[in-house]
Each structure stands twice: as C-alpha cells, then as structure tokens.
Amino acid sequence: MIHAQQKGYQPEEVLRGLCNAVARNFRSAVFRSRRLNPPAAFVGGVAANSAVVQAMREAFELEESQLLMPAGHAHFVAVGAAIDARAAGGSAALRRIAELRAAGEAHADRAGRFPTMTPLSTHRVLLLRDQVKPFELPYDGSTVDVYLGIDIGSVSTNLVLIDDEGNMVDEVYVRTRGRPIEVVAENLLDMQKRLGSRIRIRGVGTTGSGRELIGELVGADCVKDEITCHKAGACFIGERMIGRVPDTIFEIGGQDSKYISLSDGVVVDFTMNEACAAGTGSFLEERAEELGVSIKGEFAALALASAAPIRLGERCTVFMEHDVNNYMQRGAATGDLVAGLAYSIAYNYINRVVRGRKIGKCIFFQGGTAYNDAVAAAFASILDAEIIVPPYNGVIGAVGAALLARQAVLSGCGIAAAQAGQPAGAGTYVSDRPQGGGQSRFRGFEVAKVHYTLREFTCKGCSNACAIQEFDVEGEKTYWGDKCSDRFRKRAKSDRKPVIADLEAMRRGWLMDESNLPAVPANAPSVGVPLAMYSLELLPFYRTLLAHCGLKTVLSEPTNRRIVEAGLGAVVAEPCFPIIIAHGHVADLVARGVDYLWLPCVMNSQTRWMDNESHVCPWGQTLPHVVKQSPAFAAVPAENWLTPVLSFRAGRAGLKRELRPWADRLDISPKVMNRAIDAALAAQKAFRDKCHAAGQEALAKLEKTGQPGIVVFGRPYNVHDAGVNLSVMRKMREYYGVNVIPLDFLDVEDIDIRDLNENMYWNYGRRIIATARLLGEHPNLHAVYVTNFKCGPDSFVKHFIRPAARGKPFLTLQFDGHSNDAGMMTRCEAYLDSKGFLRPAVEVLPVGQGQGAGVGAEEV
Amino acid sequence: MNMAQTATKSKNALAGRTLWIPRMTYAGARMFAATFRSAGMDSRVVPPSDERTLELGGLHSSGEECYPQKVTLGDFLRIVYADDFDPARTAFFMPLAEGPCRFGQYAPYLRQVLAELGHGDVPVISPTSRNGYDGVGEHAPDLMRRAWRAIVIADILRKCMLKTRPYEIRRGDADAAYEAAMVIMEKILETPGLSMSQHMAAAVAGMMQCRDLFRRVPARYTRDRLLIGVVGEIFCRMNTFSNDNAIRKIEAHGGEAWLSDTTEWVWYTNWSQKFLIARDGRRLSLEMLMAVVKNKVQAGDEHKLLAPFAEDFVGYEEPHDIYEEVLKPAWPYLPADSALGEMVLTVGKSIYLQKKGADGIIDISPFSCMNGIVTEAVLPVLSREHEDLPVRNFYFDASTSNMERDLDIFMELAGAYHRRKSPVRRYPRCFEDSPEANILSVGGSVQRGE
C-alpha cells in the first residue's frame, strides 16, 4: 500500500485496494485450499465495513445472498461465550477459566525479580551531530549556490539544501500523507518564502520510491535509488568528518527500517524490514507513550540512567506490549523498562532485519530513531562495537540525492567529478563552470504551476494486466503501477554492450528443444509435465523418456499470475514459493485435461562426492505426495499420477529398477523403457555438456576482453523461471549490457567444499557453495545470488557462501510471490552502480583508496 | 573415512575438556552425559535455556533457520560468552544427520560460528545418523551401546512421568519422582568400569527402583482424561522450552499426553540404513549384516530394560516393529522410500496411536519446519480416513505459537471424537483399582506389590 501511495495513487484508490487486499489475503492465507459451501457468515468487527464485505464477496465469488452478516456480528464470540456459560452453569465455567489461568501462572518464571541486562552507556557511541555548527547565510546578504535533495519515502518526505562544500543549509521533514505531489509543492513554496532570495538552486536530486514522479515534476538532474543515496550521504559525511566510510548502515525510520552492507564502497547487500513493526521507531514511540515518557530526550535520559535494564528479549510487538504492561504492574521502574525497550528494538532490528547478514567494523546508525541515543547505546552494547551516528541522521537519503545532483551537474559541465586530492572545502564550484554547461533542469519552486496530465490504462503487455498511471509533465512521461519495470520505467543508463552470447536464451532453447525427440502418434496418451521445480533442469530427461515410451508431453504455461494464484489456492500448508508455484502448474495441466500427470519423486542428483548424500530438499522430494493430497486435485483419479522415485545418484541401473513397475503399469515393454532411459540420460548429458561448453567459451571471452561478468546463481527453478525472478537476467543484460552467466554454465563438479562444510548433503547447496568458491578465484566475475523466502536449505547454505567467495561482495535477491520489481531493480541498480557497470563516471566515492580527508567534498 | 577421522581426532582433543550435551530431551541429555562420564569424559548438560539463549542464538543466525537450531546454538553460545569460558577446556556434542532436512546442518554451522568467534579449535563432536549413529562408539569401546541404553532409560522414565502426572493428587509429586529417578539412573550410568552385563544388571535394578517411585505417587487413575498423541519434530516436541510447555498445557486442559519418544528415531534410522543398503543393491553385504546385528543387540537391550514395566505399560506399548507398525501404515500418505525422516514417523505414529486409543493427535513443529509443513499437508486426509480423528499442527518459535489460541477447541474436538470412536483404549491395572483406594493413599505411600 505504501508503495502504491508513493506511486501517486489517490487515497480512495489506495483504500479500495486495501479492502481488496484484506479479502484476498484472508482467502489465500487463512482460508487457503478449503472448499466453501455457501452460504457463509461474515463475523467480526471488520464485517461492519461494507467495502470489505464487497471485497469478500468478490474474492470468494459469492452472490449477495451467499455472504451473510448476522446481527451482532462484531460481538459474535462474546455472545457464544455467554450462551455457553449459561448452558454450563455460569460459575462452573468461570471456575474453569480460573483453573486454567492458575495452571499457566504456576509455571511462569518464578526465579528472581526481573531478568536484567548490562546498563546502557554511550561511551562507544560516536555522536557526530555534536560536531557540526548550524549553517549561517553569508553576512553580506549575497546568495549561496545550493543543491536540493528530495527523498520521497514510505511515510515521510525530506527536503534538504546543501551548499558547494557539503554544508547543510536547510532541512525539512514532513509526512507524505499519501499525496507526494502536494506535499512537495507545498514545501518548496515554503522554502522559497524563507530562503528564496538568498539561494540559487544549482541542481536537484530525487530519491525514494517517488523519485521518478517527483523528479520529472521538479526537473531533477539526478534520479537515484535510495540505497545509492543513503550510501552516498553516509560515505560523504564519514569521509568528511572522521576520514572513514561506513561498511554497514543501520537505518531505522518511523515505519520501516533498512540495512545496507558495503564493501569497499560497493553495495553488497541490502534489505528492508518486511512488515514487522517491532523493529521500527513507531513501536518505540507507542511504548514510550504508554509509559508516559516523551520519546524526545526524556526517553534516552531515563534509559541511559538505568542501572538494571529489564530484559524484554526480542519478540513480536503484541508480546512486547503485553510484557511491558506486565512488568509495569509488577512495579518495574520506568527507567529500567525504557532501557529494556531500547535493547529490544536493537535486538529486533538485528534479528528481523539484519538476520545474520554481515555486520562490519564501521557501523553508521541513521534514520529518525537514531536521534534516540539509548538505542545507539543498545546497539553498541549488543554488538560490542562502536556505533557512529551521523548528523542529519533523519534525512541522509536526501543529503545523498543533493550530493549526487551536484556531481551530475558538475560532470555535465565538463568538470571531472572524480578529481582526487583537493583539500576539503576548496571544491570545484558549479558557478565556475564554463559558459553554458551544467545547467540544472530545475523548474523552479512553483511546482503547482507545472502542468501535468494524468492518464490511466491497463497494460496488456502480459497477463499481469497492471493498472498503469501515466503522468505527462510537459511532454515527459512517467509511469506508475507496473509490476515489471519492463515497459514504462526509466532506467539508469549504460552504454555497455555484452560481449558474450545470451546464455539464458540459449539455455532456454536447448531446454525446450524438441528436434531430437522421436515422433509420437497423434492419438498417443498425453502426459502433463509441470514446468516447475526440477523440470527446469531435467526437462530433456523427462521429455526424451516419455517420447521414447510413445507418450505425448504437454507442458504447463510458464509461471504467470494465474499459475501463482492457482498454486496459492491449492496448497494446504505454507511451503516455499517454488512449491506453491508447482501446485499452480499442476492445476494448469489438470485444467487442460491431460491423461497423465508426470510428477516424479526426484530424490537426489548424480555426484562424484559420494561421501555425502546428494539430496534435493524434503519439500521437493515429497512434492508428489503433497500435491496428490490437495483438495484441489481430489478429482484426479489415482492412476493418473505418474510418480516414480527418481534417484539419479543410484545411476542408470537404479533408474531402471525404479521405473520398471511403471513400465508395467503403462503397458510399456521393459526393453522399450530401458532404451528410453538410456536415451533420456544421453539427452540430459548433452544438455549439460552444451551449457558447460558455452560457459567455457564465455569465460574465455571475458578473459580476453577484460570485461566483467555477473554469475547468477541459485536453484534452477529460481534462476531459470523468469516468472519467479522477474526476468532479472534478461533485464541485466538488456538494460545494462551485463555479461550474464547462469550457474549451470559453470562446471563446478570438481570443486571440493568439504573444508567449509563437511556435511553438505544437498546437491544444489553443494553446487551453490562451489560456484561461490569459483567466483572467489576470478577477479572479473561478480555475482547475484537468487533465492526465495522460506527456503529451508538456503537458510543454512547462505552462511557458507560468503566464506566460499572469500569475502567477495555479491548481491542477494530473495523472491517470493509478492516481490515487487521496483525493489528488485533498485537493488540490482545499486549493486551494478557500485560495481561500475553503469556510467563509469557515476562512481560515487572511490573509497578505501586512501585519497585523504579532502576527497569528500570533491567526490560528491 | 571422513567421519571416522574427525572422530578419532576429537577423541584425543577431548582430553581435559568438558563435553556439553544439548538439552534436546531433559532426561536424555542427563543420561547421555552420565554415560560419557563413565568413559572418563567430563560431560555436562547445558543449563536450561532462557532469554539469553534466544538473544545469542538470534545474534548469530538469520532467523530463517529452524528454531531448534537457534536454541541449541544459543545454549552453546551462552557457554562461550560466559566470563569463565576457557576454549581449551570446552567441547560441544552435536549429532549429525545425512539430511534431507536441515538438522544435519546444525553441527557444520556451529563450527562456522565458533570459527568466526575465534574458537575454531573447540571440538564439536558429531556422530551421524547415516550409519545409525554408530559413530557414538568411536569415543570409547561399547560407548555406543551404553548410549543406546541411556536413550531407552530416558524414554522409559519420561513415559512413567507422563502417565502419572495427569493423575497425581498433589501437584508436583510426579515431577519429584521423575527427578529422583533420574538421580538414581545417573549414578548407575556414570559408574566407570562396568562390563556390559554388569552395566545392564545395575540398570535393570535401578529401573525397578524408579518404577516403584512412580507407583508410589499418590494418584487417582480415572478414565475421564483424553489421550492425546504428541508427534512431530523431535526437538520441538521433546524440548519443553521450545514448545513452551505444551505437554503441561495439554494436561491442564484435561488431557494425558503420549509423546513420541527418541528410540523411535533410532529404530527408524536403523531401518533406513538397511533400506538404503538394499536399494543400492547390496542386500547380502557385510554392512547389511552389521546393521542387522546392531538391530538385534539394541532390541535385546531395550527388551531387558522394559521388562520391569510390563504391567505398568499395558496399553502404552510402543511399536514393536517400526516398519510393520509405523512406516507401512504411513505408506499411502507418505511412502518411506521417498519421504525421508521425521515426517513418515509423524504420519505413521499418528495412525498407530489412533489404534491404541488416542483421542486426538497434536503435531508439534518449529515454525517453517521442513517436516511439519509436509505432514500438515497430508494429515487432513489421514484424519478423514480414520474416523475424522482430530489432528492439529502447532508451530513454535520464540514469539508465536498458535497453541494457546487453539488448544481449547482442539480438546473439544478430541472429546467429541472420544465419544464416537471405535478403537478401544486398554488401561493398565492401576486404572482398575477403585479410585477410592488411591485417594486413601494420599499422604502415605501405598506399596502396590510387585
């Protein structure tokens, strides 16, 4: 929703979308694959909202008369309890409640008074805000050249003015209120009133998710993702004030929090908190309010004075609320409680946002919550490390945008941006620019006068059918509402051209290749093969096998929205996204009425590392059993499922043994089946060999040309399902000219990883770690690791990737059904940008190269 | 082989170190530690988990790994972070498994975290499930067999406690008997120098004492409690901290829990070892012979330790043959040839327990557990095909559990099922004695003769 607001939707639309989302989520997350026999009753407080009722009807495809709101729907449960109590003879029921409560409390922690933690202290917190003086306009009344940075963020919009030396001239922090255009317009006018006569805007940069819309509207010189801007702002400040740049940025705002990991100035990991309030500032505010403590100043003072912070642990908001109240009733001191809260917000951030990602040595803590010194102290204590709080910690993204705008204007007027070695403050001034160059695109303060038109339409580019809004600002168009970033969004530019072949497309061609398959009679029975999970690697084996057995294969459609929805409707429990999608592919085939469904139990892979097992994961192994039990497929006759156990590790003989009974069942002679297996294995090997050969060629080409490449690694059904990964490989290649190498083009079978993990019994896990090891050995290879939420094996595998890559920075992209493309491309852009794949001149700070303290002002 | 080398190295490396045993099951860890002590190793159970466990576990993991991993890691890290921590005097015990679920990654990950903290030379001792945990034996002769006995003993004691506690008249008596029984058995198991037959004789004598402790707990054995089978992920269902005292909650709601034990897992790994050998086409190999012999020896030991409880465990018998009684009935839902690990035990045991008269099945798993998510998908069909036996999955992590919320309604369903079900539960003798006789025994102890 927040994203929708930023995209310029009107609040009404946002609200309508919200109701639909409630209904849809209820269906997919609570009701799931159950069957509904109308009529249904809709009870609970929300039933009073007629828009939600309407949305529920739509989501469940119910007629008006089929969804009933009984009288007293808001208090339904209480009414039931009363009836029940009457039936049971009131006092007995109450006694039972008392008994249960007593039983619960008897086992509650009785030891000690309150569990406590080490007192907070700021001795390891470096508060840089104490070291800056407020800016003063020149005494003589002259004007100052400034750069405007605007961060149109999730809840708040920040505007800053920075002068040529990087001083903060003005900073504004306001709520976005779902109306980014109005908010920016208002505040620019206000800025003009206050300072208009004393400043000259030389450049404008926008960031945040509303950056394109506002960028067009105000006439920005530089439109950059928020990761790059936060990085640029923090690095500039670090370089300028302490001569060090961060390798880790913690950013906790009111409603969201971010984490950025840098390695030599390269963005290597980035994440935002996912729908968890416990790691954000508003949570702290609410608790403070309950305790009657002002969040500004008083909170930190009390917390830092506490000698015994109460250990609240890291728990969800609901639990925390309960715990705090509980301690309060039991007479805990307010100071001890707020200190405990400071700890718990830090713990929550570490456990729910950072989640085991790398925490380096130079940690910047920014965002609105960083005004609270107690939280900074808590981080310092938990991590046993120094925590640096930069000045302007609430608006660093806008600062970065302004600095990048300055750089863009400077380079636009022919002044090299990256001249090193100039003393701080003696920066190159835009006003020194050669005549005519470096003109800002700024349209002036009166944004409201800028003429724009809005047009809405539905994109027919794919079955996603996104509702698109087109803003036309004096002939320049910006778009909102697309899921794919494919057709409408502007992209960072790159003049690069890939030097290697389009390996992804080649592989798809080979995977789908039917030319070597024997002809099958037109009336042959049809076998549906879901184009999901291991099929994305084993399709040559599957299809060759089936064709040689005289069966016709029917493939499911490539993953799209319909398939995802069918999958969500068919799963019983809550597995990972690839498994959900696999359910959807089966549904697609069932709907098409195939004679058989090919859903083998793939157990493991062939490997030369026989010391360990080479399993696929348990969810993959049991997929056929789980799919068969789904109520969505109850109508499929048992004999239509073809679910042989395929143990590739057991080799040719093993496969023949396992498939033999299936041959009998399908009336295929053992001889034919055996020949089919031989052919299928040969086809699979040919496929693999072709990939490896092409991969070698590509590596050699990169070697020869000295060009960098990006290896995309992960499980085949993530890496090679464009519907899952939003076509990340194609986009990197097409938009930025990246030389993309999917992991199956690298032969890593011979790489030993036992020194890192002596018990890696998952074959894909082994391949992923081995690939990471290979990367560590090729300086010109960079990497994107593609994974998905809830992947059990990857939750462990990922810990071994970093050491395998010898600390080489790689980007992690984690997908799930709701991944939004804007977020994904933002991460990619930030990574590619800092790796130098985008316009070489855009390199923000050549940090870690020891150019001395003066670089900062120059480098922006 | 790789594993054996690690093990031999670690044996020498163990000298002068305390070997810390994770608290998967309280009794099991204590019996295990006692057993290691008998072989001259200073072995201790990690202290009970607390908030600090979760803080440290959370600090060193991403929260996407399994919850048990966070608990075991956090418990070990509390030792590492303690003021008196001495890396030269510390070792950790963490079993391995050959997948396919994540359990087998705990040990490699623990090693990595220790290395990152600069304690890479603190040994992590890991027997593996691949060869049915034979690796346990690499640290001292016969240790593996003694360890097996320790597991059986812990399972029996827990079973005694679980069948007594719901019926005790004075709260706390059954737990006290449980503690006293563990002390008795620890003394026996930690005695060095016993031959295998001396070891067994002492253990059987000890177990008789323990049995009498439980028999003497003043109790009112009435037949109105619902029997709830508790299955699921082994760590979470056994570890009271992780499941937030699920068993006590079941008891507080008028239930008696039949908790799947640890021996079941060992029987399963033995079976799957044999199965894998056969699948690899080596049916008559030496390896196979060893597996069969091991099975026989283990079965014999279990039989001897169980003998004194014949009367007490009437109606409480565990499956005799893991394949026939658990894996085979599970086959239509999850065939053990392709569904590996706990999930088949969960499904098969649910059916077994239904036959034994369970009124409902609770499947306990950590949040996002690879086993739980699979069983959750197939259990509804199993329930439908077994008289609509109430079956419910409960998931746990530090902050959320759906159990608090849903246990009431589950017990209602179990009650309704109890009234209509066809399997008949058998009760041991104590239920036949008139309740009055037991009430009389309050305060004094009633010897019920052997």
Ligand code: SF4
């Ligand atoms: S390996 Fe991960 S993504 Fe693949 S099926 Fe298993 S849990 Fe899902």
Ligand code: SF4
């Ligand atoms: S059974 Fe579940 S919780 Fe246990 S290790 Fe496996 S995945 Fe983790």
